Amino acid sequence: MTALFYFFAFVMLAGGLGVVLTRSPVTSAFSMVVSFLGLAALFIMLHAYLIGTLQILVYAGAIMVLFLFIIMLLDLKAEEDRKISLFTVIGGALLVSVFASQIIKVVKALPAAAEAMPELSASASEDVKNTGLLMFTDYVFPLQIIGVLLLVATVGVIVLSKKELK
Amino acid sequence: MLTLGHYLIASGLLFSVGFIGVLLRRNVIIIFMCLELMLSAANLSLVAFSRYNQTAGLPDYNGDVLVFFIITVAAAEVAVGLAIIVALFRSRQITDVTAMNSMKN
Numbered sequence: 001m002t003a004l005f006y007f008f009a010f011v012m013l014a015g016g017l018g019v020v021l022t023r024s025p026v027t028s029a030f031s032m033v034v035s036f037l038g039l040a041a042l043f044i045m046l047h048a049y050l051i052g053t054l055q056i057l058v059y060a061g062a063i064m065v066l067f068l069f070i071i072m073l074l075d076l077k078a079e080e081d082r083k084i085s086l087f088t089v090i091g092g093a094l095l096v097s098v099f100a101s102q103i104i105k106v107v108k109a110l111p112a113a114a115e116a117m118p119e120l121s122a123s124a125s126e127d128v129k130n131t132g133l134l135m136f137t138d139y140v141f142p143l144q145i146i147g148v149l150l151l152v153a154t155v156g157v158i159v160l161s162k163k164e165l166k
Numbered sequence: 167m168l169t170l171g172h173y174l175i176a177s178g179l180l181f182s183v184g185f186i187g188v189l190l191r192r193n194v195i196i197i198f199m200c201l202e203l204m205l206s207a208a209n210l211s212l213v214a215f216s217r218y219n220q221t222a223g224l225p226d227y228n229g230d231v232l233v234f235f236i237i238t239v240a241a242a243e244v245a246v247g248l249a250i251i252v253a254l255f256r257s258r259q260i261t262d263v264t265a266m267n268s269m270k271n
Contacts (some may be wrong), residue, residue, distance in 0.1 A: 013176070
């Protein structure tokens with residue numbers, strides 16, 4: 001189990017680094033699919049089957065297809081070798097390494113973080129049912145709002161994509 | 167033995183990778199992808215905490231519902247954001263964030 005965790009976490013982080021480090025946007029997009037597959041595997045290791053499936057369907061499926069479509073529509077070429085400002089790289093790396101080391105330090109200092117993940121009962125495998133029940137009882141109003149949000153986003157995208165904005 | 171800390175650190179590292187991408191890259195689409203990575207890293211923390219915080223062997227499904235809403239909002243956000251990028255490209259032919267300086271001059 002631990003070996004699987006390290007494998008999938010490695011896949012996820014390697015995919016993330018692939019997004020940041022490769023020059024071609026298409027390679028970045030495919031690295032991101034790899035990263036999201038690793039992340040979905042981690043969700044499934046946590047017994048979050050619904051979220052893991054949604055991660056693959058929505059992110060690796062819909063969102064990345066949209067990204068690839070836009071990359072091809074705009075015909076983006078790999079970025080040419082540009083002078084990377086040394087100041088930006090050093091500043092960015094410094095900021096992020098401080099941030100990451102702070103996160104690790106805080107997590108290590110947390111007593112709860114050192115405890116093993118508790119075992120789930122058998123009914124926890126009915127993940128979709130339990131989440132769905134909660135979503136359609138306690139969270140039914142936010143769910144409706146999300147529906148309205150998706151409608152607004154659809155209308156907004158159509159308006160933005162029109163040839164001339166009025 | 168897997169602990170809550172393993173998942174939180176993995177999530178923190180993924181967030182950092184996304185963060186460095188937002189800081190260093192200049193292509194607006196790559197920056198947008200890195201934002202999505204950061205959003206997903208937060209989702210991993212939420213799910214890990216919901217699995218840790220159990221009552222009678224059942225995880226806290228409030229976390230799952232929140233992650234579901236985050237994924238939905240992220241999908242809507244990506245659609246609108248990419249439409250804005252396309253509109254920008256149509257009017258200026260740029261995708262480089264350093265070239266978006268018309269309000270500066």
